Amino acid sequence: MPASFANSHLSSSTNLKRKAYNDDDNIDHPRKLPAIAEHNASRPLQQNRSAINVSKLGVGPPPLTKPRGPAITTARTTRATSAPLKPSAVPRPASRVALASRTGVARTTSGPLAPTVISTQFQTLQSQVASIEHARAADVARLAADMDSERSKVAELQANHLAMSRELATARTQELSQRRDLVNASDELDALRKKHAREVMDIEMDLKKRDREIRELNEDLRIVRGDLERERDAGTLLKATVAQQSTAQITLQAQNSALQAQIGALQSSCDFSADTVTKLRLDLEMAQKRVEVLEQDAREAEMVRRRLHNMVQELKGNIRVFCRVRPLLPSDLPTNIDDVERARAEALANVVYPDQRDHREIVLSASSESATGQERKETWSFGFDKVFEPHSTQAEVFEEISQLAQSCTDGYNVCIFAYGQTGSGKSFTMEGGSASSTVGMIPRAVDQVFQATEDLKSKGWEYTLEGQFLEIYNETINDLLGNGEFDKKKHEIKHDKSGTRVTDVVVQALHSPAHVRALLARANSRRTVAATLMNERSSRSHSVFTLRIRGTNALTGEACSGALNLVDLAGSERLNASGAGSDKERLKETQSINKSLSALGDVIAALGEKSEKGDKHIPYRNSKLTYLLQNSLSGNSKTLMVLNLSPLAAHLNESLCSLRFATKVNNTTIGTAKKQTKSTS
Ligand SMILES: Nc1ncnc2c1ncn2[C@@H]1O[C@H](COP(=O)(O)OP(=O)(O)OP(=O)(O)O)[C@@H](O)[C@H]1O
Numbered sequence: 001m002p003a004s005f006a007n008s009h010l011s012s013s014t015n016l017k018r019k020a021y022n023d024d025d026n027i028d029h030p031r032k033l034p035a036i037a038e039h040n041a042s043r044p045l046q047q048n049r050s051a052i053n054v055s056k057l058g059v060g061p062p063p064l065t066k067p068r069g070p071a072i073t074t075a076r077t078t079r080a081t082s083a084p085l086k087p088s089a090v091p092r093p094a095s096r097v098a099l100a101s102r103t104g105v106a107r108t109t110s111g112p113l114a115p116t117v118i119s120t121q122f123q124t125l126q127s128q129v130a131s132i133e134h135a136r137a138a139d140v141a142r143l144a145a146d147m148d149s150e151r152s153k154v155a156e157l158q159a160n161h162l163a164m165s166r167e168l169a170t171a172r173t174q175e176l177s178q179r180r181d182l183v184n185a186s187d188e189l190d191a192l193r194k195k196h197a198r199e200v201m202d203i204e205m206d207l208k209k210r211d212r213e214i215r216e217l218n219e220d221l222r223i224v225r226g227d228l229e230r231e232r233d234a235g236t237l238l239k240a241t242v243a244q245q246s247t248a249q250i251t252l253q254a255q256n257s258a259l260q261a262q263i264g265a266l267q268s269s270c271d272f273s274a275d276t277v278t279k280l281r282l283d284l285e286m287a288q289k290r291v292e293v294l295e296q297d298a299r300e301a302e303m304v305r306r307r308l309h310n311m312v313q314e315l316k317g318n319i320r321v322f323c324r325v326r327p328l329l330p331s332d333l334p335t336n337i338d339d340v341e342r343a344r345a346e347a348l349a350n351v352v353y354p355d356q357r358d359h360r361e362i363v364l365s366a367s368s369e370s371a372t373g374q375e376r377k378e379t380w381s382f383g384f385d386k387v388f389e390p391h392s393t394q395a396e397v398f399e400e401i402s403q404l405a406q407s408c409t410d411g412y413n414v415c416i417f418a419y420g421q422t423g424s425g426k427s428f429t430m431e432g433g434s435a436s437s438t439v440g441m442i443p444r445a446v447d448q449v450f451q452a453t454e455d456l457k458s459k460g461w462e463y464t465l466e467g468q469f470l471e472i473y474n475e476t477i478n479d480l481l482g483n484g485e486f487d488k489k490k491h492e493i494k495h496d497k498s499g500t501r502v503t504d505v506v507v508q509a510l511h512s513p514a515h516v517r518a519l520l521a522r523a524n525s526r527r528t529v530a531a532t533l534m535n536e537r538s539s540r541s542h543s544v545f546t547l548r549i550r551g552t553n554a555l556t557g558e559a560c561s562g563a564l565n566l567v568d569l570a571g572s573e574r575l576n577a578s579g580a581g582s583d584k585e586r587l588k589e590t591q592s593i594n595k596s597l598s599a600l601g602d603v604i605a606a607l608g609e610k611s612e613k614g615d616k617h618i619p620y621r622n623s624k625l626t627y628l629l630q631n632s633l634s635g636n637s638k639t640l641m642v643l644n645l646s647p648l649a650a651h652l653n654e655s656l657c658s659l660r661f662a663t664k665v666n667n668t669t670i671g672t673a674k675k676q677t678k679s680t681s
Contacts, residue, residue, distance in 0.1 A: 299459060319604065320385040320404075321666040323362055323643045323659070324397060325351060326425035327390035332648055349649040353389050362387045364659070366652055382659045384666055390647055394432055397642075398444045404640055405445035408549055409452045409463065411560030415567065415632035416441065419662065420644030421654045422539045422571030429642055430568045431520065441642075442545055442566045446516045449547060449564065460555030465510040466548050469523040470502060472624045473541035474592045480523035480543065481506040493627050499548070499563065500631050510547065520545070540589045542596065542625050543568045565632045567625075572597055572661070573654050599623035601661060603633055608668030641665055 328348055337343045355361035365379040386400050401416065408414045418426035432440025453463040469480040470491075477491040482505060492503045510516050527543070547564040570593045599622035606618045620630040633639055643662040645655045 408562035413637040417567035424644035596623035
């Protein structure tokens with residue numbers, strides 16, 4: 001292997017790949033062989049060879065025949081060998097003159113040459129041919145020698161080529177193996193790098209974990225230090241407390257000793273108290289017996305009181321009349337007035353209440369001009385069982401009514417009705433407002449009855465209560481507790497021994513005052529719904545709430561039944577058919593109200609006459625109202641009429657009419673109320 005080649009292959013391993021590529025180039029483009037390089041470093045082999053031939057051929061005479069080249073000589077070599085044989089150098093037959101001149105033979109143009117000349121020329125030519133032949137032979141010998149030399153060189157070159165090919169193959173094998181080694185080394189390096197990166201990552205994570213742990217530990221340490229600080233403080237505090245407790249313990253021990261002494265004293269006192277308690281128990285038992293006796297006395301006194309009340313009622317006659325004047329309302333005054341007091345004075349009717357002791361009198365007065373132009377003052381005085389002034393409260397009114405309402409628990413039929421013109425306060429009196437101070441007579445009476453039944457339980461009475469709430473509008477009965485549409489269902493009034501009953505109406509068992517209030521609210525809402533269909537319906541209809549009560553006494557074997565009717569009458573203002581104009585509904589309403597109110601007056605008048613004469617037909621059937629209240633208006637019932645009056649001067653005439661009607665009722669005596677009791681034994 002040549003030194004340069006060997007050296008190139010022994011260069012460092014890092015240049016292995018690059019070197020391999022260079023060697024490939026060398027394979028495609030072989031370098032000059034070292035033998036040639038040594039022989040002629042600056043010129044190519046062929047040029048060299050041509051140069052040799054030219055130098056050799058150029059000196060001798062040109063051969064007559066084209067010399068044949070060696071077998072291995074290329075075409076170029078052949079041409080190069082014959083190149084020196086220029087046409088000008090070869091003698092041509094055509095220029096015989098020139099030849100002759102050169103050989104010295106003279107030639108004539110007109111005849112053939114002499115035989116001597118020709119012979120001379122021939123000899124010359126033969127010698128020339130011989131010399132050429134000789135030169136050619138020498139040339140051939142030289143060429144053969146050259147050929148041998150060239151062949152040996154070629155053989156040498158082929159040997160070199162073979163050796164170099166082998167070296168090249170070996171080098172390639174080595175290169176391949178080195179490349180494989182390199183690839184392996186590169187893979188190994190990659191694997192090592194990855195492993196290294198993983199290890200670095202693991203170490204970094206580990207480091208972070210450690211950092212975190214250190215931070216946590218530092219935090220724990222900080223907390224523990226804080227705890228320790230607190231514990232130290234607590235310890236100091238505890239020490240102080242222990243010191244205090246020790247002092248306190250000493251004090252307590254001293255107190256304990258003192259208390260022990262006190263306990264001894266108290267023990268003896270306790271023994272004494274036990275004796276006292278025993279004595280007091282005996283006293284208590286005696287007192288309880290006395291209370292029982294007193295309660296019995298009280299019950300008997302209550303019975304006496306009720307008997308006396310009923311006796312008073314009987315003596316007074318069974319129709320009583322209360323008169324109540326409502327206060328002036330802001331809505332009664334015109335809006336946007338400057339002098340309210342003056343407006344009030346002008347709006348109010350002249351009403352006085354002279355009887356300030358018994359409150360039984362009401363006096364109305366008014367000034368008018370006579371036909372002669374003189375001022376005339378008229379005064380009207382009325383007396384009733386009670387007169388309530390505008391400032392009277394619901395409670396004050398009910399106080400006068402409560403005994404009457406309660407008497408239904410004794411088996412009486414009671415009827416309380418509110419009479420008066422529209423807006424005079426009938427609904428306020430009977431139903432009242434939602435506030436406890438404004439609650440009306442119906443809820444109060446219900447409360448009272450429930451309370452009485454509770455109280456009478458101790459005397460052996462058990463009661464069942466039931467109620468119904470009806471409306472009479474245009475002489476049609478509607479059930480305010482029912483579900484049916486108003487003015488559609490036909491209800492009939494039936495009277496029999498057990499009392500008054502209306503067909504197809506809801507009669508609710510009453511369990512508590514709250515239950516009754518819920519029913520009243522329901523009735524009112526039904527009425528309100530109906531009122532949207534027909535304006536002012538509540539003013540134009542009568543409402544009758546009936547509470548029926550039945551009681552039995554297991555101790556005495558008695559039984560009783562009574563009814564409490566609470567009636568809010570339609571507005572009593574004088575209505576006439578012409579006032580209703582063309583409104584047919586209004587006309588019908590007016591006729592119905594007139595009919596029922598005058599029927600009520602007729603019934604009361606007839607009852608009065610009957611009690612005087614003893615025999616009189618009572619026209620109950622003239623209206624639904626009187627027929628419904630028949631059992632509560634008859635001689636053996638208790639009836640109270642509350643006359644409601646408007647305080648307004650504008651309503652004076654209506655008030656006078658109402659007062660006259662109430663006086664008529666008040667002056668009627670309709671006999672003695674009778675208890676409906678029977679013995680069940
Ligand atoms: N004693 C009173 N104290 C305070 N306000 C009263 C009193 N009496 C009635 N009122 C009020 O006067 C107004 C008319 O009263 P209410 O509706 O009771 O009259 P009414 O005679 O029932 O009328 P209607 O026939 O239209 O039902 C109501 O706003 C009521 O609150």
